[in-house]
Amino acid sequence: MRTLGKLCVLLLMVSTAGLAQETTSADQAQLLKSLVERVNALEQEVQQLKEQNRQLQNQPAPPATPAQTAAAPSTTNPVVTTAVQQAVHDHTAAELPEVNESYPNLKIRGFANIDYSETDTKTQPSGFTMGQFVLHFSSALSRKTSFFGELSFTAQQSNYSADVERAIIRYDLNDHLKVSFGRYHTPINYWNTAFHHGAWLQTTISRPEMIRFGGRFLPVHFVGALAEGTIPSGPLGLNYNFGVGNGRQSITLLSRDGDPGDVNGSRAIVGSVFARPASIEGLQFGGAFYKDKISPDANSVTQSRFNEWIASGHIAYERESPEILAEFSHVRHNDILTGRTWDSQGAYAQVAYRLPWANKKFKPYYRFEYIHIPGGEPVLLIPELKAGHTLGTRYDITDFAAFKVEYRNWRRDIPADRWNGFFAQTAFTF
Amino acid sequence: MKTLRIILISILLSAAALHAQSSKGGDIAVVVHPDTPVSDLNMADVRKVFLGERQYWNSKLPVILLVRAPVAREREIVLRTIYKMTESQFKQFWVAKIFRSEAVSAPKIVYSTDMTQQIVSAVPGSIAFMDAKAVGPGLKVVKVDGLLPGEPGYPLR
Numbered sequence: 082m083r084t085l086g087k088l089c090v091l092l093l094m095v096s097t098a099g100l101a102q103e104t105t106s107a108d109q110a111q112l113l114k115s116l117v118e119r120v121n122a123l124e125q126e127v128q129q130l131k132e133q134n135r136q137l138q139n140q141p142a143p144p145a146t147p148a149q150t151a152a153a154p155s156t157t158n159p160v161v162t163t164a165v166q167q168a169v170h171d172h173t174a175a176e177l178p179e180v181n182e183s184y185p186n187l188k189i190r191g192f193a194n195i196d197y198s199e200t201d202t203k204t205q206p207s208g209f210t211m212g213q214f215v216l217h218f219s220s221a222l223s224r225k226t227s228f229f230g231e232l233s234f235t236a237q238q239s240n241y242s243a244d245v246e247r248a249i250i251r252y253d254l255n256d257h258l259k260v261s262f263g264r265y266h267t268p269i270n271y272w273n274t275a276f277h278h279g280a281w282l283q284t285t286i287s288r289p290e291m292i293r294f295g296g297r298f299l300p301v302h303f304v305g306a307l308a309e310g311t312i313p314s315g316p317l318g319l320n321y322n323f324g325v326g327n328g329r330q331s332i333t334l335l336s337r338d339g340d341p342g343d344v345n346g347s348r349a350i351v352g353s354v355f356a357r358p359a360s361i362e363g364l365q366f367g368g369a370f371y372k373d374k375i376s377p378d379a380n381s382v383t384q385s386r387f388n389e390w391i392a393s394g395h396i397a398y399e400r401e402s403p404e405i406l407a408e409f410s411h412v413r414h415n416d417i418l419t420g421r422t423w424d425s426q427g428a429y430a431q432v433a434y435r436l437p438w439a440n441k442k443f444k445p446y447y448r449f450e451y452i453h454i455p456g457g458e459p460v461l462l463i464p465e466l467k468a469g470h471t472l473g474t475r476y477d478i479t480d481f482a483a484f485k486v487e488y489r490n491w492r493r494d495i496p497a498d499r500w501n502g503f504f505a506q507t508a509f510t511f
Numbered sequence: 512m513k514t515l516r517i518i519l520i521s522i523l524l525s526a527a528a529l530h531a532q533s534s535k536g537g538d539i540a541v542v543v544h545p546d547t548p549v550s551d552l553n554m555a556d557v558r559k560v561f562l563g564e565r566q567y568w569n570s571k572l573p574v575i576l577l578v579r580a581p582v583a584r585e586r587e588i589v590l591r592t593i594y595k596m597t598e599s600q601f602k603q604f605w606v607a608k609i610f611r612s613e614a615v616s617a618p619k620i621v622y623s624t625d626m627t628q629q630i631v632s633a634v635p636g637s638i639a640f641m642d643a644k645a646v647g648p649g650l651k652v653v654k655v656d657g658l659l660p661g662e663p664g665y666p667l668r
Contacts (some may be wrong), residue, residue: 119581124625127645190606190617209546221615224573228614249612255570255612259610275611282607311564316555318564357564364594401600443595481606510606 134242185228187220191511192279196286200502211236212506215246215278225253233278246278248301257310263341267373268322268353269305271395271408280508284404284433284475286487287504289450290467291410291427297338298427298452299391299410299462300329300371302338303351318357320367325350325495327372329389332460335375349373353393363400369393374413375460387460401435414460423460425454433475445474467493473504482509538660539588539667540643542627544635547572551654554666558639560638561593563583563614575616577630577639585640623648635643640667 105501176447194212196206218230231247249263266273270292276283276292291298305326312319328349355367371391393410407430435447448471454461473487487504541557543549548568557567565606566574580599580638590601594630605617621627624645631637632649646652658665 120623124623127625188591217610219609255567256565279610282610386555435556480602
């Protein structure tokens with residue numbers, strides 16, 4: 082009975098403390114609102130005073146008496162008033178950075194993540210890993226010219242590798258035409274252009290296998306020129322991208338893009354059209370194509386051995402409740418010498434839902450993905466049939482930091498392999 | 512029976528108080544610099560502008576977004592009716608948008624009605640929201656869905 086009494090007292094104390102905390106928070110919000118209202122009221126008063134002052138200045142000045150003239154020359158007052166007004170105006174302008182926008186105005190934001198994994202296979206790493214450390218740069222060089230950069234540091238066996246992931250200079254003509262040059266994430270895939278290297282931005286811990294960093298299925302990077310903009314289409318909200326660039330290096334370095342130049346002198350072409358309908362906020366759907374020629378290795382300068390065509394489609398509904406992402410890609414390689422063709426497919430569908438409880442901090446998700454590469458595929462090289470399930474939840478610790486836990490189950494037919502894994506990640510931006 | 516009546520009266524009084532609180536404050540006007548070549552926008556267009564999907568009024572004039580700092584009533588209404596986001600989602604939306612290279616910067620923050628008035632009247636291409644009653648000279652009030660603040664059916668309140 083005594084224990085029950087203590088328990089009741091404890092519960093009462095905890096609930097009282099919680100109530101007090103809520104009350105304090107509510108009081109602070111109320112106080113801030115009151116202060117804002119007070120500022121607004123004061124501003125109105127200042128406006129009224131300014132208006133009265135303006136009216137007084139516009140009134141014709143009464144003829145000055147000799148005594149007044151001696152005390153204060155009639156020419157002094159307007160000069161002083163104008164100088165004061167100018168000073169006030171200059172002071173105001175200096176206080177408003179928007180009025181005096183200076184270029185370049187570099188802004189830096191960082192992203193980082195720390196991961197943990199535990200799997201039942203030796204083919205996957207286990208334990209803690211330092212994820213990517215990413216710095217993002219954005220800078221307006223003029224009203225219509227801007228620079229975007231992304232630099233990543235990735236933990237390797239003996240050191241960190243630094244990579245320029247993106248470096249783009251963009252000239253805006255208007256909303257319909259923005260031309261840029263540099264190194265991009267190829268706009269052949271929605272995930273690739275929406276989340277880049279910031280793990281905090283994506284709901285899940287892992288990227289889909291088809292667009293994995295260092296993967297061979299789709300070209301992650303693209304070096305060249307890109308035109309993008311909106312297409313006048315009313316409520317449909319059409320947008321486009323069209324680019325010409327170096328494409329992938331060669332079969333031996335398929336996951337590397339052509340930073341040092343196009344090995345076979347055949348430029349890659351990428352284009353995409355997508356819609357963001359005004360009637361359904363958060364919805365985007367569209368398709369893209371990619372065309373290139375691939376050489377066996379960097380030494381086969383003039384030998385374009387394979388034609389590469391990629392077609393893809395996506396639908397994304399990026400409201401938090403629910404979030405739906407689905408993509409499909411078809412990769413075709415054609416041997417120019419023999420005429421033989423290989424077709425591979427990759428797809429994923431992901432659903433997430435921000436739960437309404439616990440301050441909307443939890444967001445469970447599920448993703449199914451699938452990759453099929455036929456046997457003997459000479460460019461992607463590794464024949465496989467993969468299917469994977471990912472189930473997890475994201476917990477937003479703050480507005481700019483999240484904790485994620487994930488269970489993954491993967492099946493591969495050739496060679497036969499099946500593994501399960503538990504993954505955890507904390508990802509944040511700073 | 513008496514207790515029930517007291518409870519009913521209390522509920523009615525609370526509802527009336529809540530209604531009075533929620534309807535406090537007037538319409539919110541969309542204001543632009545007088546040289547901005549726009550005088551009537553529908554809600555979809557306003558949304559496009561504030562989501563950073565429309566970044567130019569014309570080839571020579573970029574859009575400059577101004578949004579009130581947190582707690583201001585104007586901001587609450589903009590987040591609720593235009594962005595349809597919570598405060599957290601709004602912050603995350605702009606981080607993601609800049610990271611995707613879709614915008615160079617987030618909307619400029621203004622801290623008071625007076626500051627809004629000063630910047631919009633001074634900076635060509637700027638657009639902001641402010642209490643319709645506080646709109647002073649040097650600003651152009653944009654119609655939303657063909658309606659001005661104060662007219663029946665005006666959507667921003």
